[in-house]
Amino acid sequence: MKTEQAASATAALGAWVAELDVASVPAAVLDRLSLVLLDIVGVTALGASLPEQRALVDAWRAPAGPAPLIGGGRLVTTDAAAWLNGVALVSLELDEGHKYAKGHPAAHGFPAVLALAAELDSTGADTAAALLAAYEVAARFGRATTLRAGAHPHGSWGVPGAAAGCARLLGLPPGAVAAAIDTAAGLGIAGHFASATQGNPVRNAWLGASATSGLAAARMAAAGMARTTGTAALSLGTLLGSLDAGELAADLGTRWDITRGYFKRHASCSFTHPAADAVLDLRSRPGFRAGEITRVLVETHALGAGLSDVDWSNRLSAMFSTPFVVATAALTGEIGPESPLCDADVRALASRVRLVEAPDLTARLPDERAARVTVAFADGTSLTCEVPNPVGDADHRPLTEPAVVGMLEAWLPGPLVGRAAALGHALPGLPRVGAALRELAGTEEKEPN
Numbered sequence: 001m002k003t004e005q006a007a008s009a010t011a012a013l014g015a016w017v018a019e020l021d022v023a024s025v026p027a028a029v030l031d032r033l034s035l036v037l038l039d040i041v042g043v044t045a046l047g048a049s050l051p052e053q054r055a056l057v058d059a060w061r062a063p064a065g066p067a068p069l070i071g072g073g074r075l076v077t078t079d080a081a082a083w084l085n086g087v088a089l090v091s092l093e094l095d096e097g098h099k100y101a102k103g104h105p106a107a108h109g110f111p112a113v114l115a116l117a118a119e120l121d122s123t124g125a126d127t128a129a130a131l132l133a134a135y136e137v138a139a140r141f142g143r144a145t146t147l148r149a150g151a152h153p154h155g156s157w158g159v160p161g162a163a164a165g166c167a168r169l170l171g172l173p174p175g176a177v178a179a180a181i182d183t184a185a186g187l188g189i190a191g192h193f194a195s196a197t198q199g200n201p202v203r204n205a206w207l208g209a210s211a212t213s214g215l216a217a218a219r220m221a222a223a224g225m226a227r228t229t230g231t232a233a234l235s236l237g238t239l240l241g242s243l244d245a246g247e248l249a250a251d252l253g254t255r256w257d258i259t260r261g262y263f264k265r266h267a268s269c270s271f272t273h274p275a276a277d278a279v280l281d282l283r284s285r286p287g288f289r290a291g292e293i294t295r296v297l298v299e300t301h302a303l304g305a306g307l308s309d310v311d312w313s314n315r316l317s318a319m320f321s322t323p324f325v326v327a328t329a330a331l332t333g334e335i336g337p338e339s340p341l342c343d344a345d346v347r348a349l350a351s352r353v354r355l356v357e358a359p360d361l362t363a364r365l366p367d368e369r370a371a372r373v374t375v376a377f378a379d380g381t382s383l384t385c386e387v388p389n390p391v392g393d394a395d396h397r398p399l400t401e402p403a404v405v406g407m408l409e410a411w412l413p414g415p416l417v418g419r420a421a422a423l424g425h426a427l428p429g430l431p432r433v434g435a436a437l438r439e440l441a442g443t444e445e446k447e448p449n
Helices: 002-019 027-048 051-060 078-090 105-120 124-144 159-169 174-185 202-222 231-239 270-283 315-319 322-332 344-350 401-411 416-429 434-441
Strands: 064-069 074-076 145-147 241-243 293-300 353-357 371-377 382-387
Touching: 002 124, 002 159, 002 174, 002 231, 027 051, 027 078, 027 105, 027 124, 027 401, 027 416, 051 078, 064 078, 064 105, 064 434, 074 078, 074 434, 078 105, 078 202, 105 124, 105 159, 105 202, 105 434, 124 145, 124 159, 124 231, 124 416, 159 174, 159 202, 174 202, 174 231, 231 241, 270 293, 270 322, 270 371, 270 382, 293 322, 315 322, 322 344, 322 353, 401 416, 416 434
Parallel strands: 293 353
Antiparallel strands: 064 074, 145 241, 293 371, 371 382
């Protein structure tokens, strides 16, 4: 029965994706898509600039092809671009996310869709529809899935989003789109959250795998090798957790999840952001004296209560350490892509940060991901700040396009951010997207024949 329900919901998704036309999409949704695309492109390019990412690209030995390594200065094969861009996108924990999906819908689908659109030289309208399909399908699978304790969301429920977007680009009929989505639901990764907190880069690779698995599922459907059997009920709903199939097709075409996401201004796990925002608020108040902090109490919800490690070993593990984030925010005023990892003062203050779950904050999930921070000083005084959601959430001080552009340009000088912003606005009306997407590589290489 569960597989039948999942199959029915997947069929409904397939029909919706196949018929999705941006001409009928509300303007506000297209505006948000433009902003999400800007964020994804900018953050991917920032990740591409990391030495370890450049080394990975060199080791990949990808042949020349039609798809850009965004910010990477190369044009490579579609699959290589999808995988490598997916890894770069999440390497600095700055990619857009969604609290109701409990993860990152755009990161799961956009790398695959953009790479395939460059290969196909798709129309702007089809590319915009495919990106929307990727986001909405991934977000719905995220809403529907409750992963087992300890499971990381990267590379699991979001793979169907990548498949949906790629199937839409390929122009597959409803049944084939549904089959691509169903197949992708059986290609998820069972990754443990501790891989992130321990700083294992395999966690970044899960998004590369999502992109290439989505491509594979769409191609299987195009070849007639895919079926719709309700696979999600078995993989996501049995092995990896539980699945509420009713969430998959709820309010299709009326609720646009892409408008409910968040943008990140700190290079760290989103669960650490409310605490960082609270510290930055306190830092601006009279009486805050960073050099006299004796202890910091961070109260948070159940989802973030485990990020308490004070012995980070690399940037990935630091980005999943609330003590690192809080100490860095208190002492430097920002948590950026280049925040120092080995500063003695940061480590000393981090050792005095206590992270606990507060039942009253857990009770406010999922609408709020709140934190309450109390900073105590040597003279016996203290300051407290509570925030309901991270800055940048659609429900709490959302970031506008000028704010996102300014943030990205501060980290990523050069013309790419401007190109990405212009592409986002022009996308639905572009006759073809191949050349514009290849410009995102930041290279003047000739286009492939």
